[in-house]
Amino acid sequence: MIEIRNLTKRFAQHTAVDDLSFRIQQGEVLGFLGPNGAGKSTTMKMLTGFLAPTSGTASILGFDIQKDTLKAQQQIGYLPEGAPCYGDMRVRGFLEFIAEVRGFRGAERKRRVEQAVAQVELEKVLDQSIETLSKGFKRRVGLAQAILHDPRVLILDEPTDGLDPNQKHQVRKLISSIAADKIVIISTHILEEVTAICSRAVVIGSGKLLADGTPLELEARSRYHQAVTLVGEGLDESALSALNGVAGIERNEREHSLTVLAQPGAVIYPQVGELIASRGWAVSELNVERGRLDEVFRTLTRGEVV
Amino acid sequence: MKQLPVVFKRELGSYFATPLAYVFMVIFLVLAGVFTFYLGSFYERGQADLTAFFSFHPWLYLFLVPAIAMRLWAEERKSGSIELLMTLPITRAEAVLGKFVAAWVFAGLTLLLTFPMVITVNYLGEPDNGAIVTGYIGSWLLAGGYLAIGSCMSALAKNQVIAFILAVTMCFVFIVSGFPMLLDSLSGWAPQALVDAIASLSFLTRFEAISKGVIDLRDLLYFVTLIAAWLAATAIVIDLKKAD
Numbered sequence: 001m002i003e004i005r006n007l008t009k010r011f012a013q014h015t016a017v018d019d020l021s022f023r024i025q026q027g028e029v030l031g032f033l034g035p036n037g038a039g040k041s042t043t044m045k046m047l048t049g050f051l052a053p054t055s056g057t058a059s060i061l062g063f064d065i066q067k068d069t070l071k072a073q074q075q076i077g078y079l080p081e082g083a084p085c086y087g088d089m090r091v092r093g094f095l096e097f098i099a100e101v102r103g104f105r106g107a108e109r110k111r112r113v114e115q116a117v118a119q120v121e122l123e124k125v126l127d128q129s130i131e132t133l134s135k136g137f138k139r140r141v142g143l144a145q146a147i148l149h150d151p152r153v154l155i156l157d158e159p160t161d162g163l164d165p166n167q168k169h170q171v172r173k174l175i176s177s178i179a180a181d182k183i184v185i186i187s188t189h190i191l192e193e194v195t196a197i198c199s200r201a202v203v204i205g206s207g208k209l210l211a212d213g214t215p216l217e218l219e220a221r222s223r224y225h226q227a228v229t230l231v232g233e234g235l236d237e238s239a240l241s242a243l244n245g246v247a248g249i250e251r252n253e254r255e256h257s258l259t260v261l262a263q264p265g266a267v268i269y270p271q272v273g274e275l276i277a278s279r280g281w282a283v284s285e286l287n288v289e290r291g292r293l294d295e296v297f298r299t300l301t302r303g304e305v306v
Numbered sequence: 307m308k309q310l311p312v313v314f315k316r317e318l319g320s321y322f323a324t325p326l327a328y329v330f331m332v333i334f335l336v337l338a339g340v341f342t343f344y345l346g347s348f349y350e351r352g353q354a355d356l357t358a359f360f361s362f363h364p365w366l367y368l369f370l371v372p373a374i375a376m377r378l379w380a381e382e383r384k385s386g387s388i389e390l391l392m393t394l395p396i397t398r399a400e401a402v403l404g405k406f407v408a409a410w411v412f413a414g415l416t417l418l419l420t421f422p423m424v425i426t427v428n429y430l431g432e433p434d435n436g437a438i439v440t441g442y443i444g445s446w447l448l449a450g451g452y453l454a455i456g457s458c459m460s461a462l463a464k465n466q467v468i469a470f471i472l473a474v475t476m477c478f479v480f481i482v483s484g485f486p487m488l489l490d491s492l493s494g495w496a497p498q499a500l501v502d503a504i505a506s507l508s509f510l511t512r513f514e515a516i517s518k519g520v521i522d523l524r525d526l527l528y529f530v531t532l533i534a535a536w537l538a539a540t541a542i543v544i545d546l547k548k549a550d
Contacts, residue, residue: 048393051549073395080393084386086316088323100312101394129323145390 001025002047002153002183006056009042009207016042018207019056024200026152029179031198031215032187035301039207040187041081044157047185048078060153074102077151081158083142087131091122091141094130095148102149116144120174136167143171147178154184160193172197191293195219205301219291221299223247226262226291228272231255232283239279243271257285309396313404314411321374321412331416334370338420341366354431359423360441360517364481364509367452372473374413375456378405379544380469383461388548398541406457406537413449417442437519444516447529448509452477454536461543464550477509484508 002024009017017039024030034040045051047058049069058065063072086094095116099109117123120140125133130141139159146154159175160168168190175184176197188194194201195215203211203218211218219225235258241249245266250259262268269288276283321327338359342348346358382388391401427433452473459472482488483504492501505511512525 045389045549050389050393070395070397073393076393078390078393080386080389082386084390086320086387087385088320089316093319097312097316098394100315101309101396 001062002058002060002185004043004047004056004058007043007046007053007058008055009039009046009051010054016207017046017053020204020207020209021056022202022209022212024183024185026183027179027181028200029175029184029186029198031194031201032185032204033189033191033194033201033297034187034204034210036189038204038301040204041157042207043204044078044155044185044187045080048076048155049073050080075151076153076155077146077149078154079142079146079156079159081161083139085130085138085141085145088129090127090129091117091133092126094141095144098145098148104149112148116148119147119178120144121170135162136164139163139167139171143174152182154178154182156184156186158187158189160188160190168193191297195293203297203300210300211296215293216290218296219293222289222291222293222296223261224259224289224292224295225264226267226269227259227289228262228269229257229259229285229287229289230272230276230283231257231285232276232281234281235283236279236281239275240272243268243275245271259289307400307403309400310404310407313396313401314408317378317405317408318411321408327412330370330373331419334366334416335419337366337370338362338423342423354427354433356423356427356433356438356441357517359420360445361514363445363448363517364513367449368474368477368481371413371449371452372456372459372470372477374409375453375473376460376466376469378409378457379461379540380463380466383464383548383550384466388544392544392548398544402457402537402541402544406453406533406540409453409457410446410450413453414446417446417449434519437517440519440521441517443521444513447516447526448513451480451509451529451532451536454533454540455480458536458540458543461540461547480507480509482508484510 004020004022007017007020008015020039020043032040032043042051046053047060047065049065049072052066060072061075063075065072089097092113095113096109099112102112104112117126120143122137122140122144125137130138133141139162143156143159146156156175160171163171172193175186179197186193186198198215201211201213201215201218202209211221237249237258240246240258240260245263245268247261247263250261252259260268260272341362342359346362348358351358379388382391424438427438428435455476456469456473459476460466460469463469463472489501489505492504512528515522515525
């Protein structure tokens with residue numbers, strides 16, 4: 001378990017992380033969301049022992065990050081933002097260095113490096129120096145270094161930032177495949193990623209906790225939750241808006257569609273369906289939305305960053 | 307200190323990862339030769355010792371050692387790899403010492419490559435080889451002092467060039483503090499204790515004593531203390547600056 005208690009970090013000018021408290025249980029994949037400058041990276045830097053908190057503390061599997069820094073760090077695999085590495089080293093040499101730091105020697109060292117290399121598919125570039133690698137490969141080297149000792153806690157700061165869609169998919173697959181029985185914290189801007197791999201989402205803004213729940217719960221906060229989007233001929237807006245539980249109607253000019261919004265807690269799909277059937281509208285497309293995470297994100301963090 | 311050898315190994319390896327290390331070694335050896343034979347009038351002196359060789363080391367090191375030290379921390383901060391290093395289970399002391407010792411060993415290896423000087427002087431005459439050994443020890447300690455200063459300056463600056471200039475300046479201060487010029491200008495008005503204190507800080511007086519063949523415990527202690535103090539300063543600076 002990771003326990004964050006009243007964690008606060010002040011820099012000279014501003015408060016980056018402001019009295020943050022929450023717990024993360026074994027097996028959870030936590031998506032850490034927030035606009036740029038919200039304090040995500042600063043929080044991660046404190047959890048990994050890079051920065052000392054101004055006040056408050058956190059513990060990693062029972063090890064306090066300030067008193068038992070080394071023991072806490074032994075539990076963690078960390079991918080810092082931008083995946084910094086030693087550019088002049090070769091991939092193999094770099095991973096061997098990490099393996100030695102993690103306490104592996106001889107055959108065990110070799111096995112660990114091989115395993116990590118296979119997991120992120122680095123075989124082709126093993127003998128290249130890291131600075132000559134493409135962005136995607138560099139990120140994978142960073143990931144390999146983080147997972148090499150099979151840590152119980154994995155902290156990844158924007159692991160898919162700057163990768164192409166195929167690489168993103170690959171990284172997500174990797175994270176999902178190793179996440180069992182671990183605690184994984186992922187910071188990201190990409191909201192689809194949260195829905196795809198996270199079991200829990202925490203939104204922060206200006207260093208404060210804004211929302212905490214499963215991706216589904218967050219989506220349910222959206223005004224598009226349970227909204228019905230229709231594409232068709234001769235739709236009667238006034239009839240739709242008169243239906244029970246309808247909060248309003250949005251017209252999307254570009255897609256030539258109508259979105260019928262539901263009042264909070266209401267389910268409007270049956271009514272809309274009946275109306276379509278009774279009026280005999282030619283509806284070519286009909287979608288019930290779960291909610292839009294990006295819209296929830298904007299609502300939560302609006303005005304937080306100027 | 308379990309991780310010290312791991313940090314040391316990586317750091318020393320990184321010197322040889324680029325041709326820079328070899329270029330540095332060649333420059334050092336050429337300059338050491340030039341200084342000894344031309345400026346130091348090695349032959350003209352007609353003495354079978356390496357005084358001409360060692361006496362230029364403080365000046366040779368003034369520019370060459372900061373060049374070894376400048377990348378120690380500045381590069382880590384610039385590339386961001388410091389965040390990786392500091393979040394691995396490595397203590398601050400292990401990181402600072404491991405890097406310093408790697409640079410020191412590299413300087414020592416370069417110094418050892420001047421062995422043809424020893425052969426030459428033994429071929430030409432019958433030198434006091436004991437004094438030559440202490441000369442090498444003194445020179446290596448001197449390099450260690452410069453390196454510890456350079457390590458701290460490298461932690462201060464994100465830019466290697468600035469780290470280099472800062473280190474040269476600070477090392478220069480530690481050289482001239484033993485100069486008669488400076489001490490004379492002080493002795494007119496400053497209390498004698500202060501003048502002595504400043505003079506005792508100088509690399510030059512300590513180095514000269516050792517390179518003459520006398521290893522005084524106080525001189526040894528001077529270098530050890532100096533190195534320890536600058537390395538402690540390095541650790542503090544890293545803590546203050548790492549997040550910038």
